[in-house]
Amino acid sequence: MVYASLLANRYLVSRVIPLIAVLAVALNVALVVIVVSVMTGFLDMLRDSGRTLMGDVIITHDIVGIPHYERLIEVLEATPGVAAASPVIETFGLARMPYGRSGESRPEPVQVWAVDPRSLAKVTGFEDAIYWRTPEPEVAESLAADDPRLDREFDRLAEAMAINDPGAEPSIILGIEISPFNRRTREGTYRPEPDAAWMPRHDLTLALVPVSAGGRISEPREGRFRIANEFFSKVYQVDSQRVLIGLAEGQRLLRMAEGPLYDPDGELDEEGRPKVIGRSPARATTILVKGADRLTPNELKMRVAAAYDEFAKAIDDDPEAKVKPPGFVDIRTWEERLIDLIAPVEKERALMNVLFSIIYVVSAALVLSIFWAIVHEKTRDIGILRAIGASRAGVLWIFLQWGLVLGVVGALLGLGLGALVVSRINLIHDAMGEPAPTWSIVLAGVLAGASLLGAIVAAARGSLLHGLIWSLATILLGAIAVGLGLHEGAVMWDPSVYYFDRIPSRVDPWLTGFTMAGAVLFSVLGAAIPAAKAADVDPVRALRYE
């Protein structure tokens, strides 16, 4: 039907109306894409960060720790489905930070993890989280000349990985948000301060409280640590609180290293010292376990629990081992471990699903009604076409084509717009977080003035319409200028409130495809329904429509 294509074509290229329709579709698609992408990114990042920070399954015991943990790790690594395991001591400490050149320092509470970087890197994304490292050549090009990373001897990754090597100098790796000198750039990276304030060129002291195998709390012990590097896990709570030290050094300070085992009844030997009855094995409070792919965290958890029982039984049966492992340890998947963070997000996700549905329905209704209104205006044309013998199918086909083209173009534009905003969302957010630049206020003011002039000229010429449009522009631009002037910057995504330091986002291809298909469908329906209605009645009825 040639006339259908001809007319669909003409309706498409005629003036502003198709533009409005395309814009409506594009804005709606963009809106949904942006909202959904941020939501998807949030959940993704949560999922990633769990594995990055602590592997898949975590075995913990209280602060006394698990003795013979090396044998537990051997058993675990021999278990099918377990890829790697790494020991950790989790405790708290007080750190004295080397703030500023004046040398003043304040003790700050920190969460201390004593780790073995070599095995930790196999279980978590530890190595990738180490922040200061020799930059890639293309990154190096973009750095300022005084950037310490350009230093030839800057191999700080190796330093970080070596903190638990035998004979290593006691070293510490700080969460990147602990130091007040690391200012995040708009790109979400950190720039080291080139002078003394830069943390990884300093030492700090860390005070830890040892707890004996029997659970007795001793005097705090202080150690001096060289700052080896900083890590960036992208989880603000962790980056702002956690420090990492070598496992051996941690065991030494916390008295969890291998040592003599004294008589638990407090008997003394001939020299009047506590009686040694054997060796006390080294202890770790936590074992992080990474599963092989294709195992769900819960399946892995079952296997880890079985492996632990095997290990505990083997030690119990070993007459050489005087210190027995606890009969009960806490074994959790990372999701269970992060439940306090995940549970609210899961709730939020359910809420988001409802919100998404509402946004989707509203935008679909909007697209539908705009198309409906536009095609309804064409009722008379439909009457004319029917009067000269066009079939109902032919008339419908005009508007199906029309709706399809506008829907597809709008959906593609919307996808582009949405993807653009999503990819720049942190830049946009950061820009909004600062007071508006003066030039923008001046520009808005000048434009408002120009509009006022336009309004006066139009009024003088006696054009009501132009006078009205210019007046409206004056008010709008004036309001924008005032708004920009008053705007002091609002941080909507505050990293200390939100779990992540950046607004995460990922364009989910399925949801996006679904959104776009919906936009096209509702464009076509919005066009087809009123067209079908007009084509259904006798031509005179459509012709009488004014």
Next chain:
Amino acid sequence: MSDPRPATAASPTPPTIPAGILESVEVRKTYDLGRVKVPVLQGATLAVAHGEWLAVRGSSGSGKSTLLHVLGGLDRVDRADGGEVRFEGRSIRSMGRGELDRYRNREVGFVFQFYHLLPELTVLENAMLPGMVGRLPLAWRAQRPEVVARAGELLDRFGLGHRLRHRPRELSGGERQRVAIARALVNQPRVLLADEPTGNLDEKTGAGILDLLGEEHRRGLCIVMVTHDAAVAARADRVVWLRDGRIEES
């Protein structure tokens, strides 16, 4: 009115007028406005002979347009007891959808008082439109030159040869009506149905349109024209009146 039933009404005796190309028999049309029913046509019987130029007169609101719409298949007669419209002896009520579309497209041409051109199409495209409608792409490709030639020839004859690429909004009322007539004639219909073709035009322009219709009539076109204007009706071969929903010979 002493005799409420004119001689042309269906009666046991054969009609005096030879069976025409287009007839309405006892046509009834009532507008149902919910509470009130407005009877507009109440047994209108009319026969249009081959090649005849017939004028239907009547006061405003007498139902002239309604009658013409019913004749052209743009509107339906009452569901119950609504009478019949026959084209070449065949009731249009018995036509299927496709056949009715074809009837509107090929057999009759319609000219409206308010032109009813499509604003997005050019003058030539508007005139060609019925040629495109009802033809599948292949058939259209074969017939296109013929249709373009015919539309061009008609527009040329109507003095619009130099305005083929213009949009209807750039034309005067008289020019628009001439485009509408070209559109109605492009498929060479047997009957032209014209609803107050000069109703919106000044006398001189109207006379021009009527000259044009007269020319087509001389070429053998059958015309049914509705008007309330005596001078316009005078151009026709025969004039009938629509009064109280019935046709009366004048």
